[in-house]
Amino acid sequence: MNLPTRLSNLGAAILDVLFPARCLLCNERTAAGADILFCPSCGGRLTIIQPPLCPCCGRLLPDSAASHLCGACLRQRPAFSKARALFIYDKFSAPLIHDFKYRGRTTGRRTFNALLRRSSVRQELKTPDLIIPVPLHHKRLRQRGFNQALTLARSLFPEDKRIIRTNLLVRRRWTTPQASLNGHERRKNLRNAFITAHAARVKGKNILLIDDVFTTGSTLNECAATLRHNGAHDIEALTLARVLE
Incomplete structure (x- = not known):
């Protein structure tokens, strides 16, 4: 040695x-x-997400079923083509997410990266041209002091920091915190909440959206719809956790 x-x-x-x-x-x-x-x-209490899944939104399906489009995606396909998460959001993982999201505890970054590397999620997603963290409104960013989605993007993709962009998608108006709303209220709350600041830079690009938790998918869907409206070729999404429905 x-x-x-x-x-x-x-x-x-x-x-x-x-x-x-x-x-x-x-x-x-x-x-x-x-x-x-x-x-x-x-470690044994953290439920890692595994197939069978809806190939579009990533909703977990019964163990006895083969992967197929879920009822929600059959009724109306979301604006993103695929969404994946690393683990289930439940009473065991919630404290981890809350410490990261609201208290800025970043000691889990290495763990998040390792979980991604050990999962099949990375192979299921396209190689993106751009990685875009879901933006916060500037007032909430000042209150919190950081954007947890940006911290997460940098943690999950440390080798791809050059394609992480925070200036292409903007939350243009203040919205009620999603955690306090039901599905219909979430969709209404976010309607037209985002704009693309530089449409020419997203046109024709494969984009990966990053957020902390997939609950109903309303936030990611609104972001993806905005990007698609401005010419993005394909939008996929990755979150740390997903709420069981």
């Missing part, structure tokens, strides 16, 4: 003693150097 490697290993060992890795959910110590920061107990 050469000297640089020894020094690197020594530095990692010292950091592990001073700042031990801890589970993102229960704060118990985890294995040193682990990419996924969950203890064995909590």
Whole structure:
């Protein structure tokens, strides 16, 4: 073992003693150097999304079924061509999402990246020309201090930062927080909420939208519709979690 490697290993060992890795959910110590920061107990509680799924919106289907379009997508196809999520949003994953979204806790970034690398989601999505985080209204951005979708995009795709764009899709008006609304209210709340700032830059492009949670898909659908109206070739979406319906 050469000297640089020894020094690197020594530095990692010292950091592990001073700042031990801890589970993102229960704060118990985890294995040193682990990419996924969950203890064995909590890791088993996180429900990773797997087929069968609706090939369009990613809705989970009964285990006995083959993948097929869900009823909602058969009735009306969304503006995006495909949406995928890494895990289920439930009582176990909710604290992780809330810490990341509202408190700016970024210690989970390495874990999110590792979960994406280990899943089949990356292979299911096209190689994008542009990655666009779902934008916040400027007032909410000032209140929160950061856009969690942008932080997530940079965490999931650290090698693609050059194609992450925050100036192409703009939330032009203040909207009621979606969490307090039902499906119909969510769609109405977001109607015409977004604009494309530079239409020529999205024309003909394959775009990947990034957000934290897929609930009804209203936000992603409105973003995708805006981009498609301005000439985007194809829009797919990726979220950390998805709410079971």
